[in-house]
Amino acid sequence: MSDLPLRLPIQKTLFECFLLYSFGITVELLFRLIGPPKLGYFCNDLSISFTSKSSIVNGFELAAFVYCCSFFPILFVELYRLLKYDPEVCFSMMERGYNKISRLAIRVVVFFGYCQVAIVFTWALTSVTKFSIGRPRPYFLWICNSTYTCASNYSTEYVSPDKYECQGNALYVQEARLSFFSGHSSLALASATYAVLYLQARMPPKLFSRLLTPLFQFIIFASGLFVAYSRVVDHNHHPTDVLCGVIVGI
Template sequence: MHTFKRGFFCSDLSLRYPYRECTVTVPMLLVLMLLLPMLFISVVEIMRNCRHLRMRKYLRSLWRAEATFSFGFIATYLTTELGKHVLSRLRPHFYSACQPRLQDGSSCADAHNAELYVERFYCSNRNLSSLQLRELHVSFPSAHSSLSFYSMCLLAYYVHSVWQGRGIVRVMRHILQFLLLMAAWYVSLSRIADYWHHWSDVLAGALLGVVYATITAIYVGDLLQPQSSKTRPLMGLMCGCQHHHHHLHHQLLGENNNSTGSAKVHFLASTTTASSPLECVAHHGNDDDADDDDDDDSIVEHDLAGYKTPTSRAPTPSLPNAV
């Protein structure tokens, strides 16, 4: 893609910062924000399947997690590069690195060019390569900031999804999430301290990374809904149990009309419907999500098998003067 060549004001002091080497270079960024997160996901997936480790199941879950991370990472990178080439904002060390000259050979140090907006210029620093010249025009947004915040935020969402627990486990999870965000914060601040980006470049990159991480976690990886998917089968099980016992209640009441022992049957029906939903959920609430439908059917079959249609009973002789 051809980079748009933006002009500048000779009096713009935000472009006159000194040139410094990067604290976090591009290879370091790829290792910290791409290779290490993918290795971290691989190790976590092994720990999740360590009890019943099956290679096919592990590879399937690993592929799903790695593909989710890679999709968002590539989308964030492409969006960042598009913004860099379209806007072509100059870096804070533009003057020091480029040493621009106007077409007539004058420079911004001349008095008559103090308030001039320069569009046609060339860099007098012959020590710069074509790649370094291109890097002077791609300040907004910060790729270091967007990629680091995307990787660390998505890992924080991933840890929140797979690492469930209470007490000290929950505290350790939050500490790990905090450290991940601090790593992204450090990389972003280093770009301002090294005079490679303006603060607005870093802010835009950070927001871009957070937005893409959130979108990827919600719509691609389903990382922000770990508990709702677990509670839905439980609610369905409760509704199924209540509906089943409600049906038994009406069945018992219908049979009571043909029998003389209505008081006893009414008592049995009321106790069954009052306590059965909680007992049903307590007994079957810890099953896996994949077996919820089978468990729901087995509950109905078990209760129907255990229930016997009351046979005709001998009429109970009424006691005289019964209260």
């Protein structure tokens, strides 16, 4: 058998990454062009009568969490395995003949790549569901500024979709119809769950303490739940939206 290293499929990997994210972006843009359905509401529905608040975890912070909570555990665990735990053991035939830096890069790309598949598919599923159902967010009535005037806030009258128009900003109104299910919850838990399972499979058993692995797993998973719970506190989602998002993410 030749000891020459195998040629790394860099172009193929980049193409697959491009294809994967092109799929996710296409799904998102397509459904945004179609828009969510317009639903009616009850005048006394307090669940959609909250005011809008700033997100505790904004979109940029969510993206940072989703990628970092899986990337850094993979990087540190594989680095430890290469330097201390099993430096001579190759994870795959692709590593043979390469130095440790190249082997580390190969492992990170492989494991982080699997995580990207989970994240993009979760993102696509979330977008399909949000735009198909069109459930109003807790602050819907505040941002909508409906043209229909209810007799009172305690009236049980149902306002059908053909009876009202929203006078608020069109983009904000569309966003206010995307409550179910929580994208923050599904994406955060998808990444956190992958990281927890990865640590269970790849964290070396011979560490300073047996508690390290479950401790790291708890911190990552609890952080994902914090992101999910924050969506109820800042009035962006109903509790059932978050619960469903957590289940989908897991």
